[in-house]
Ligand SMILES: *[C@@H]1O[C@H](CO)[C@@H](O)[C@H](O)[C@H]1NC(C)=O
């Protein structure tokens with residue numbers, strides 16, 4: 277009866293996770309089942325590169341401390357669909373915390389310069405969805421993270437949209453709840469706002485994202501809403517057709533971080549168009565963005581059961597001072613009420629036209645046909661006529677608004693730590709902009 281025992285435990289586990297209401301995207305907002313608007317107060321969580329959601333005791337310790345911070349969401353970049361995530365998902369659900377899960381795995385990325393969307397990728401993405409859909413505290417899935425980092429990589433955008441198309445098809449064919457499916461973009465001035473518009477344009481919702489998220493490090497304390505560039509981000513997000521939020525934020529230059537941007541995001545300037553922010557990141561490591569640590573740094577070459585890349589990756593989380601408390605007090609001041617779903621009319625939001633291509637910028641001209649599964653990339657899209665160069669709105673508000681922002685300093689990324697040297701070399705390019 278061993279197997280039925282396990283099955284019973286799994287069912288009980290799933291029942292515990294059901295304590296949280298599911299979340300859906302309506303117009304440009306997230307709503308709980310009760311009709312209350314949901315704003316993301318999130319933390320990027322990837323203690324180890326393979327999958328941080330398999331150690332239930334570790335998840336419980338972290339979830340308990342995150343709860344004191346005011347966190348209601350974590351973002352996880354990589355998971356292993358073959359593992360059991362029940363204990364971790366329940367630990368976070370018990371703390372009132374939702375999850376945003378990236379569907380891509382290390383060898384199924386849509387590559388920026390030689391994009392593909394093939395059956396291997398479809399199956400791998402679908403396996404992650406199948407593994408997580410049973411947990412009510414899944415807020416959404418990302419089909420990709422910062423795939424496009426420079427202008428000529430915009431040709432990969434139709435492949436991103438193809439992945440959305442097929443993951444929605446999978447969701448529908450399995451009869452799953454409509455878990456929002458979206459994309460997490462790098463903050464690249466020449467591509468903003470074309471990418472966010474492209475992923476929501478054309479009028480066919482079956483291939484458009486359910487939400488768009490931006491990794492932005494524009495706001496470095498001490499600054500202001502106008503000087504930081506956030507005013508420009510806001511301008512481009514007004515009445516966006518789907519929820520938009522920060523999937524990473526938390527500039528650490530010069531530090532310590534004050535997280536003053538949270539008052540703009542959740543306040544009167546932005547909260548009617550934005551759905552919150554995810555702070556990068558939970559664990560302190562070489563790139564120095566951590567909110568907690570599991571002990572002092574050790575030698576980069578040190579080995580141990582939970583030590584990799586010079587940092588302990590399990591244990592009792594200890595707040596990094598003063599960043600942890602700074603964030604805690606910012607979030608404690610924020611209680612956006614938003615709107616009730618019953619008072620909200622999604623028709624207020626507007627679909628934008630598919631962007632036309634621009635010289636040295638966005639290269640996808642209009643609503644191009646999406647690649648079919650397995651269709652080989654030839655770069656042919658770049659031969660479409662390039663429209664007369666247009667000045668994008670990114671320059672409208674001065675130099676801050678035109679700056680591309682990524683993590684600074686260039687991170688010794690968490691996902692490289694502990695990886696074999698060969699894989700790390702390959703990964704370096706893709707995680708550099710994470
Ligand atoms: C599918 O795409 C992945 C990721 O780019 C690649 O590694 C793999 O070789 C491709 N598989 C096939 C059969 O083309």
Ligand SMILES: *[C@@H]1O[C@H](CO)[C@@H](O)[C@H](O)[C@H]1NC(C)=O
Pocket residue numbers: 426428429
């Ligand atoms: C894309 O742009 C980068 C940076 O400007 C450049 O180094 C690279 O050669 C370009 N690639 C192609 C295929 O044009």
